[in-house]
Amino acid sequence: MAEQKEKKMEKVVAEPKQKKGRPDEHYAETLxxxxxxxxxxxxxxxxxxxxxxxxxxxxxxxxxxxxxxxxRMKISEMTKEQVDKLESFxxxxxxxxxxxxxxxxxxxxxxxxxxxxxxxxxxxxxxKRMKQIKSYKGxxxxxxxxxxxxxxxxxxxxxxxxxxxxxxxxxxxK
Numbered sequence: 257m258a259e260q261k262e263k264k265m266e267k268v269v270a271e272p273k274q275k276k277g278r279p280d281e282h283y284a285e286t287l288x289x290x291x292x293x294x295x296x297x298x299x300x301x302x303x304x305x306x307x308x309x310x311x312x313x314x315x316x317x318x319x320x321x322x323x324x325x326x327x328r329m330k331i332s333e334m335t336k337e338q339v340d341k342l343e344s345f346x347x348x349x350x351x352x353x354x355x356x357x358x359x360x361x362x363x364x365x366x367x368x369x370x371x372x373x374x375x376x377x378x379x380x381x382x383x384k385r386m387k388q389i390k391s392y393k394g395x396x397x398x399x400x401x402x403x404x405x406x407x408x409x410x411x412x413x414x415x416x417x418x419x420x421x422x423x424x425x426x427x428x429x430k
Contacts, residue, residue: 286332290339291346292372297332304331308346310371315355319345346371 286297288304295304305316320327323345325338334342349369353359356369358378362385370378386394396403402412 288331288334288339290331291343295331297330299331300328301325301331301334302327308371309373310357310369310375312357315349315351315369318351318355319349322350 287294288297289295290304291308293308295307299307302313302316302320305311305319306313311319317327319325319342323338323341325334325342349356351369353367356367357375358370359367361368362382383394383397387398388394393403400412402408406412
């Protein structure tokens with residue numbers, strides 16, 4: 257009888273409760289740094305490239321196609337040569353003009369594809385230029401109104417005075 261109790265005790269001690277989600281033994285977090293951005297190693301190349309600011313799904317697909325990468329290959333499985341090849345391609349991407357995110361630049365007239373923090377700076381300078389020349393889009397930006405033709409009757413009221421129904425103060429209940 258004492259032996260049966262010991263066996264039961266062993267079973268209880270031997271099986272700790274497992275946490276929900278991934279088992280700890282299979283979970284190994286790896287980060288790969290590509291073009292100044294940490295990308296989880298468990299992500300496929302197609303998905304992982306979209307973590308870089310300025311790379312959309314279409315551009316990620318085009319990069320995988322041009323560089324002959326398998327889209328389903330994990331980021332952590334990439335070799336050092338493949339990462340270097342990818343970074344050198346991102347320095348000067350050879351994409352069609354319609355895929356680039358800064359077409360017909362105001363100063364040079366060229367189409368460029370801009371990534372990371374430089375994208376924020378270029379966007380800010382473009383908005384400042386539009387405000388300075390007082391174009392329609394620039395005026396809409398300065399008034400904090402929608403720029404791309406959205407309706408304003410029920411939205412975009414965060415900057416102005418609240419619109420609502422006022423209670424009537426003159427009528428008294430008997």
